[in-house]
Amino acid sequence: MMSSKVQERDLIVSKIKDGIVIDHIPAGRALIVLRVLKLKGGEGRVALVMNADSRRLGRKDIVKIEGKELSNDELNLVSLIAPTATINIIRDYSVIKKFQVKLPETVKGVVKCRNPKCITNQPREDAVPTFRVLHLDQPILQCQYCGTYLTIDDINAQLTGER
Numbered sequence: 001m002m003s004s005k006v007q008e009r010d011l012i013v014s015k016i017k018d019g020i021v022i023d024h025i026p027a028g029r030a031l032i033v034l035r036v037l038k039l040k041g042g043e044g045r046v047a048l049v050m051n052a053d054s055r056r057l058g059r060k061d062i063v064k065i066e067g068k069e070l071s072n073d074e075l076n077l078v079s080l081i082a083p084t085a086t087i088n089i090i091r092d093y094s095v096i097k098k099f100q101v102k103l104p105e106t107v108k109g110v111v112k113c114r115n116p117k118c119i120t121n122q123p124r125e126d127a128v129p130t131f132r133v134l135h136l137d138q139p140i141l142q143c144q145y146c147g148t149y150l151t152i153d154d155i156n157a158q159l160t161g162e163r
């Protein structure tokens with residue numbers, strides 16, 4: 001039953017049968033969420049809803065993914081750029097699991113170190129950029145190889161191609 005207006009508005013994109021709905025993404029972040037999850041359009045069906053009405057956030061984005069499995073570790077990466085996001089696992093049209101994304105302990109292979117001398121930036125080396133997540137006022141990433149810090153702004157800029 002579609003009782004509330006919010007649900008009717010969400011249906012600009014239909015409900016999915018089986019897959020993952022990432023809800024409560026801050027408005028404007030849906031495309032960055034796809035980049036963090038490395039969804040480049042090659043696999044699965046993906047639907048985006050941008051600027052949906054949200055009681056909690058005012059406006060929110062929603063990403064719906066069918067036909068591609070993602071682990072909890074992969075999904076938790078979303079917390080770096082969308083800390084308010086909720087993950088809904090859908091089976092046969094029902095939400096069978098719902099959880100709030102939480103910061104992972106490490107982030108591997110998603111963003112690059114900004115130190116050009118870091119071993120992870122040497123083409124001849126096979127070092128995958130790996131960062132420890134430090135919880136300060138905001139989360140900060142620290143390169144496991146050279147100790148360089150990346151802020152959330154650095155991560156956003158890299159993933160949106162602004163740097």
Ligand code: CTP
Nearest residue numbers: 010014015016017021023086088090093094095
């Ligand atoms: N959804 C979907 N396909 C389904 C079931 C749900 O796309 N078969 C979407 C809904 O449109 C919503 C999200 O998954 O965006 C969560 O669904 P639900 O838990 O039913 O909504 P709410 O109760 O509004 O969620 P919350 O309390 O987390 O705000």
